[in-house]
Structure formats: C-alpha cells, structure tokens
Amino acid sequence: MSSEQSSLFAASQSALFDAAFGANPGRFPLPPATDAHESWHRSVALAGQGRYSAAEIELQRYRPHSPELASLHASTRASWLRQQGRHVRARRFDGRAVFLVGLVGPPRSNDASQARSDALTGLAADALGSGRFRLAQTLLDRSAEQRLFPVARGSWRPALRAAWVAAELAMVRGDGPAAVRHAESARALADDADSLRHSIKTDLVLAAALSCVGETARARDSAVHVACTAAMHGLLPLRWAATMLCEGTGGTDTGMVSSVDLAASIRARGALSVD
Known part of the structure; x- marks a missing residue:
C-alpha cells in the first residue's frame, strides 16, 4: 500500500469513528468501510441519522472477526428495535450479545468489558420497556460490576448509557428526583466524551427528567434546544424524540416541524426489518 493510500485509509477510518462516536455525527454521505469494525x-x-435500513444492510456487510464485535453488533440491532418500541424482540438480540461474551470471570479486554456492559444495559432497557422494573435494576447493577475491572478504565460510553437507562427507570417508577440525579450524572459523563450525538441524547434525557419534577417550562426549553441542535447535525431520531417532548410540555416553537412529519421522514429513509 502506498503512503498516499495509507493516508486515505486512515482518513476514512477516522471519519467513520468520528461520525459514530465523535464530533461529526451528521456527515453524509459517509466513506465506505473496509472491515467489520469500520x-x-x-x-x-x-442509524443515528435515521437511516435504519442502510444501517442494517451495512451491519451485514462483514462478518465480525471476534466474539466481542459480534456481541456489539447484536446490542446495536437491539437498540434499533427498542427505538421502535419492540422490547421483546430486542431482548433476543441482547441475550445473544451476552451469550457471545459470557459473564463468568473478569473481561479479557476493554472491548469485552464494553460488550458485556452494553449487553446488560440493553437487557435492562428491554426489561424497563416491558414493565419489569426490578429486573431492570438488577441488570443495571450487574452492568456496573463490569465497569469496575481495570480493563474498563477510560471508557465513557458504557457508564453513560447505563446512566440514561437509570434515569429512564426512575422516570417510569415516578421518582422524579432520582431521575434528575441520574440524568445529571449522565450530563457530567457526557462532558468528558467526544461524541456530539451522545451529548445531545444526554440533554434530551435530562429534559425528560426535568418534566418529571414539575419543571415543565425548563424541560420544554431544553427540548426545543435539543430538537434544534439535532436538526442542525442531521440527527433525525433525536430531533423527533425531542419534538415529541416539546409537544407534551407546552408546544413547539414557530417554524418547528411536527413529530408526525418527522416520523414520516424517518419512515421515508427506509424501515427497519431486523427480525
């Protein structure tokens, strides 16, 4: 491989990571991937842009080269299903994600730790969506155990995702103050992360938590900000979710697109058919 080709490969790899977990989540079109991790x-x-059909096809393009990556693939599919409200179906993929990496003994690597934590947090979210709140808490606790191992140090994403689910669990239990505490913990974690998409999602979770403690006006203002920021960066699913929160806490600002129209835009980009 020539030095010029090597440079182009590195640029492509960096661009894909930056779109997934960095500062440029709305980049489109994206450069092609060259291996399973990319x-x-x-x-x-x-998927963060609402292009679920394209994301599903992309995930099938390469066979994962390790159990850890295969587990992350399964957890990712589960997260898409949850966004459609299909928690029972998502549980099947999260269960597979756990099976692939196991839970016996310490994780062998940072990838294994992240895969275990993702799978357990996903199962907790599945349980939450199915009304099994005690099980959701138990799974969150087990997920936290995975982040205590030395190989897990320096990874912000597993702890942030767990904080989101903990806040959501508190909301459905009717414990607004706990929801705000968990959402504020997520906000502190997001401040140390490089991912703009995760930061915007964290602001949305905090806005929803504020609505649970009666701070409706503040929740609405935050949701408007999230919807506008998500629109600016091409994050259609987050824009849709934030707009629904706006509509439920006082209404949208003039010129904002309705959640119904945004849902139609997501469908127009291709339905998800994971099964």
Missing part, C-alpha cells in the same frame, strides 16, 4: 461504526452513524 462497518459497525458506519452502521451506528447511519
């Missing part, structure tokens, strides 16, 4: 990054970025 393909995972590309699929995550596409």
